[in-house]
Amino acid sequence: MVGLQTLHTLTHPVYNSAFFKAQFWDGRSPHLADQAQGPVQAGPEMAAPPKLVEERINSIPEYVEEFKFAYGDKVKINFEKITSTIAIFEKVLVTPSxxxxxxxxxxxxxxxxxxxxxxxxxxxxxxxxxxxxxxxxxxxxxxxxxxxxxxxxxxxxxxxxxxxxxxxxxxxxxxxxxxxxxxxxxxxxxxxxxxxxxxxxxxxxxxxxxxxxxxxALKGRKPAITYPQLPESTLKTPKPDSKI
Ligand code: HEC
CATH class of the missing domain: 1.10.760.10 (Cytochrome c-like domain)
Incomplete structure (x- = not known):
């Protein structure tokens, strides 16, 4: 939930982040859907270009099914949809005290x-x-x-x-x-x-x-999260060292 990265920047908690009016220490992002696009692409974090992320998710049938279940059969599983879905999950991470x-x-x-x-x-x-x-x-x-x-x-x-x-x-x-x-x-x-x-x-x-x-007294009741079993990759899934 909180970590100290080598660059000496403290990670903000994700709990209650849906209530923040600005994201990141310098407030460069206005909301969670926008914020989630940052760490995925950032070199020191996940270093994944949008196209690679889209190809990975679309190559795994279970993920495609889940997106269709959530958004309907015509869903376009693009980078924006993937990262805004992360933001929707973050909205349940509230801790009433x-x-x-x-x-x-x-x-x-x-x-x-x-x-x-x-x-x-x-x-x-x-x-x-x-x-x-x-x-x-x-x-x-x-x-x-x-x-x-x-x-x-x-x-x-x-x-x-x-x-x-x-x-x-x-x-x-x-x-x-x-x-x-x-x-x-x-x-x-x-x-x-x-x-x-x-x-x-x-x-x-x-x-x-x-x-x-x-x-x-601000210590809150944490939501119970059941960790999902992650689906398997397929032969179409881009490998970690893929060049796009
Ligand atoms: C003028 C605005 C302002 C006032 C007044 C203020 N704070 Fe802060 N507070 C901040 C900011 C901005 C930070 C983050 C500073 C940083 O790390 O660069 C912070 C950081 C903190 C932190 C560390 C939080 C963390 O997760 O790192 C605590 C604890 C805290 N404040 C408590 C208080 C208390 C108690 C008071 C009253 C005595 C107070 N603050 C008054 C703006 C304020």
């Missing part, structure tokens, strides 16, 4: 300490950027008030305007390390770093503990 139960009116869904943490989170200004259903997912300015302690690692400074995609805080206890270059491993340190880089304030240990207590 006790925080949602609370927002939906169940006052007892959060403990007293978690509610106190939520108050500190709002009072200190975190919700200015970590807001909406994902508590993140929009483009926001970075290093608003101070320099990020590990800014030099990885060399990423945001999009051309210095804006960075705000990560979701859902399931945040499960997605260490933190920040675009994964340089901070403790959630407490990440919260305090936000105080100095984004808000120009010192978050005390006590405040950080309270915020962390609230953030733990």
């Amino acid at each position: 006790r925080f949602d139960d609370f927002v939906n009116g169940n006052d007892n869904a959060l403990s007293k300490a978690e509610k106190e943490g939520l108050d500190v989170f709002i009072d200190r200004g975190c919700a200015a950027c970590h807001n909406g259903i994902a508590l993140g997912g929009t483009m926001q300015p970075f290093q608003v008030a101070g320099k990020y302690k590990f800014a030099s690692l990885g060399g990423f400074a945001g999009d051309k305007n210095g804006m960075v995609k705000t990560p979701t805080l859902r399931n945040i206890t499960e997605t260490a390390p933190y920040f675009h270059n994964g340089a901070i491993w403790s959630l407490k340190d990440a919260i305090k770093e936000m105080g100095s880089t984004q808000l120009g304030i010192t978050i005390t240990d006590a405040e950080s503990d309270k915020i962390e207590t609230f953030l733990k």
Whole structure:
């Protein structure tokens, strides 16, 4: 779900990614169907040109049947259809939490300490950027008030305007390390770093503990996924070293 790649770029979680207003750290993609086209083609990731992807899927009868089942017999299984289908799957990867139960009116869904943490989170200004259903997912300015302690690692400074995609805080206890270059491993340190880089304030240990207590309530119920048996390739399936 979260990985640290050799380029020192932290992978965003796919859970709840359907709620993000922008995809990728520099927000270069507007939605999941567009986003899914990137990693498939990117050299360090899957390095597969669209034509190769289309030939592979169309060479395997079980995949063709599944596409017909989903979209009707006349479906054209092209790159756009394949990658937008991945995006449809990603939309089920949502993780409702006790925080949602609370927002939906169940006052007892959060403990007293978690509610106190939520108050500190709002009072200190975190919700200015970590807001909406994902508590993140929009483009926001970075290093608003101070320099990020590990800014030099990885060399990423945001999009051309210095804006960075705000990560979701859902399931945040499960997605260490933190920040675009994964340089901070403790959630407490990440919260305090936000105080100095984004808000120009010192978050005390006590405040950080309270915020962390609230953030733990964002751990969500994960959907049960049954992994499919993948169909066999055929003699028509392009081999991995095919040149197109
Ligand atoms: C001005 C907008 C803004 C404010 C205010 C803000 N954040 Fe952030 N937050 C961001 C952005 C943008 C990032 C990603 C920075 C990066 O890695 O380059 C981030 C990253 C984080 C991360 C690391 C997430 C991860 O998956 O790597 C945590 C945790 C976090 N913020 C919590 C908070 C808390 C708690 C507060 C309040 C004390 C806060 N933020 C205030 C915009 C903001």
